[in-house]
Amino acid sequence: MPEEVEKSKDSPEQAEFRQYCRKWIAENKPPKPSFRLPQSPLEVMTDEQRVYLQAWQKKCYDAGLVGCDYPKDYGGGGKKGFQRIANQELAHAQVPFFINVIGLGMGAPTILHHGSEENKRRYIKGILSGEEIWCQGFSEPGAGSDLAGARTFAEKKGDVWIINGHKVWTSLAHFASWMILLARHSNDDKYEGLTYFIVPIKSALGKGVTVRPLIKITGETGFNEVIFENLEVPDTLRLDEVGKGWTVAMTTLLHERGAAPLVTPSAGGAGGDSVGRSTDDLVALAKSSLRDGKPASEDSYIQDKIVQIAIWEEGLRQNMRRARVPSLCDNPMRIPLQGKLVGTEFLQALSHLGLEIEGPKSSLYLGDDNAPQGGQWPLAHMNSYGGTIAAGTSEIQRNILGERVLGMAKSK
């Protein structure tokens, strides 16, 4: 959306904050590091990447650009409608992303909605500042799309819970201090047998917690498997009541799948500067690529495919806009619940078109001197499957839409 439109609804206080953000970012935008930054926080692999990104998030937090709308008691700024502005300004400025994406996007809102007062005071601030990195323990080898089939078991013994089980696809676990964990306290009921916890990772390594990297199809790591063997967790780290794990998990997923801005203040976070995210990236690539000896941008097939992506991109942008105009939405959840599905499929199609434009050069990967844009396009395309699989596959998303929005019978 054009900048002017974003600005047009700012209150005087918000307009002032926007000016402040713009000025602060311009003065504090970090120099490009000497090492390669990954395309998203979920591929942060090395300590030098982590240190750089953690320092950036802390700096933004100290400047008041993260957690602006969270209550002051929990380390936030206590404002209303400021985070949106900070996020827009960060995105415009193409600054590095925030590393604590899981904490910001899912941990903080879940704790805000379901945590005890003590938990909110203890944990939210560290998420916002990025000083404590968080990960999420949902999927298991036997519970992917069927998330409620989780078998990681929590057994109550006095005031503590004993956790045993195996979580997979756990992004950032190798750096995480804490995890939000969906576990099973009872086998009596699939859904009501679930309970939700905060569990320690870093401080419990070798004492009931093992983190092992999983290697993705890109060759990068960044996500892990986490094994719990008799990990002791105090009952005070339980979120909401025993048996309410599924309800809490729905709060987390609502935020993970993009419907959250409607219900919870955003904790912060903005995109980085990687390729493969917009029509403009494709146009630039097409101009610098040859197809049958001529610029790919002059090829009518490529032109048509780029225009299809442009229409899709505009459609998604206008969907976001229309979702906020109740009189133009018959069902208020119809667009928000599509967000994760259409957003990830869009990026997959966009990155694939990048490969088509590159033609044989799409074979050239990271580290090859001749690879267009350093091999970022094949990397982006392979990574796009993380989007269409994680957080409920596209197939599960279509079930959810067919059932919750269109009201058709539940598929098994």
Next chain:
Amino acid sequence: MAQPKDFGFGSEEQMIRASAKKFLDEHCNVEKLRALVAGDPRPERENKAAWDETLWNKCVELGWTQLAVPEAAGGAGMKMVAIAALAEEIGRHAFPSPILSTFFATFVLRECGTDAAKAALGKITEGAPMTLAITNAGGSWNALDTDVEAKGDKLSGTASFVQDARKVKFFVVSARSGKDVGLYLVPADGKGVSIKADRIVDLTRDQARVEFKDVAATALAPAGQGGKALSKALPSILTTLAADLVGGAEWALQTTVQYAKVREQFGHPIGFFQAVKHPLVNAMIAIDQAKSLVYNAACAIDTEPEEAEKFARMAKAAASDAASFASDRAVQLHGGIGFTWECDVHIFFKRNKHGQFLFGDAPQQRRKLAPMIVR
């Protein structure tokens, strides 16, 4: 100029839509529609324009014909988002009437800037239905392609693919003199005008070739200005058509979802099966993007005219594809009954197909968009 965040869709626009919905639910619900247009299925049936003229008079009383007419010409001068909302309801009810054609004529007339055009707008305000006669025998949507010649104020030649030709009182005709194209007003019952009705698939519209033999016409836009007026009106035409298609697509979606909830096979309502459920979700996704693009285009016409053509072509491309897909799945997922005349789906399937190709389908729109996007 920037667009308002809410598309400028305010209380007045909501009222227009609500009143249109109420009117159409009562007078053009699917039972009445079926009785009106689908009585005789035989391909060789009498070729007549199926519409209810008394309903047209009610539309005029509701003020529909004035909506798009500028206040300076005695109309209501409503925003395009209001017209889009009305067109969406018309599509959702597959309303057989010359209202869309009359809007298109209005959009062109208000770009002509002549007293004659202003007078013609006055006729529309009073309730005279009009349509554009601007397409050649090859079906070209290019503003300068016409098979009609102007000699002074006399027209000769044939306009093809004229929509609602047998419902209107006037034609807005594009005609060539030398290299230039002008626009002319011709009464439908004028001397030398003959209407050769096409036999068409769509039951909710009528279409014709209109022949002009030395017909006296009133110049609306002088030679050399006609193409400009048509081009300026094009975003509004495309957006209105796209809104109609989005409405028609939504009907196909909702009707098929309803059927998928009640029709049982293998012990389950068929919506239980993902081969049924997922395509319907895909149709919903396509419709939602098309609908958002329609209101964006309408709002651009109202507030950001320099972007209007781009956004209108995006809307027409997305709506054409969404309506085509939703209608296609509606027939298929209704199964055997969907293949019959008895099932109302065919009425919307045919109307949506017709609208898909008016003023260019999705690939044609994308071809025009290419130089605006791949620059």
